Amino acid sequence: xxxxxxxxxxxxxxxxxxxxxxxxxxIFITAGGEEIKAFNTLDGHGMKMLQSTGVQxxxxxxRAAPGVAHRARGLGIDHYYEGIHDKREAFADLLQKxxxxxxxxxxxxxxxxDLPVMSKVGLAVxxxxxxxxxxxxxxxxTGSSGGNGAVRELCELILQAQGNFDxxxxxxxx
Numbered sequence: 001x002x003x004x005x006x007x008x009x010x011x012x013x014x015x016x017x018x019x020x021x022x023x024x025x026x027i028f029i030t031a032g033g034e035e036i037k038a039f040n041t042l043d044g045h046g047m048k049m050l051q052s053t054g055v056q057x058x059x060x061x062x063r064a065a066p067g068v069a070h071r072a073r074g075l076g077i078d079h080y081y082e083g084i085h086d087k088r089e090a091f092a093d094l095l096q097k098x099x100x101x102x103x104x105x106x107x108x109x110x111x112x113x114d115l116p117v118m119s120k121v122g123l124a125v126x127x128x129x130x131x132x133x134x135x136x137x138x139x140x141x142t143g144s145s146g147g148n149g150a151v152r153e154l155c156e157l158i159l160q161a162q163g164n165f166d167x168x169x170x171x172x173x174x
Contacts, residue, residue: 004140007123008161011055012104013094014047015117016151018061018068020110021127024147035065040147044075046155051076053164056098060090062113091117108154110134110146125154 019025022043028036047057058079059072065082072080079097081090095102103122107114110130115137118124126138127146135141140157142150159165 004123004157005161007139008106008158010104010122011106011158011162012100013056013058013098013106014050014154014158015058015060015091015094015105015107015121017107017109017111017114018059018065019063020129020146021108022059022071022147022151024145025110025129035063035067037065037067038147039071040149040152042149043147043151043155044071046152047075047077049168050155050158051078052168053159053162055158055162058094060084060087060094060117062087085113086116087113088116088120091120106154106158108142108151 016022019027022039023037030036051057056078059077060081061068062084063082069080069082079094084090102120105121106123106125107117107121108125109118110127112134115134118137124138125140125142126135127142127150129145142153144150144153156165159168
């Protein structure tokens, strides 16, 4: 059985769910019907660091929310899929567009809707708030919760596995 480090070392594409992963899962709705979600800046910087090493980023989310699309654009997310109810279709499209193998992908999710992709990628990750059934199908469960640094934790794990973490950290101290 391969270690988490060995699985993370192969990652060329990190695919993320949104609600419960990039956010804490709560959705605030204004009187006008606008959805408001809170994102963690540590997650955002982790994604930017990972991108700087050549790892691509993708979001596949079941909801269509303008705020999420805005955040994805702001972070320069390479591939963005919204309103997706069967994430397998978006995953197949990602593999076709990138030319990557499923084993070169990591996926972080929090619910059963994520399992069809989690079961196919090289590194399947769940957050601690995910139902136990989902956690059982993950290679790794983050220590940090969704919306509170789980994605940053995964980004750093991949950076460390690929030998890029120390170099990136040194650049902040130079």
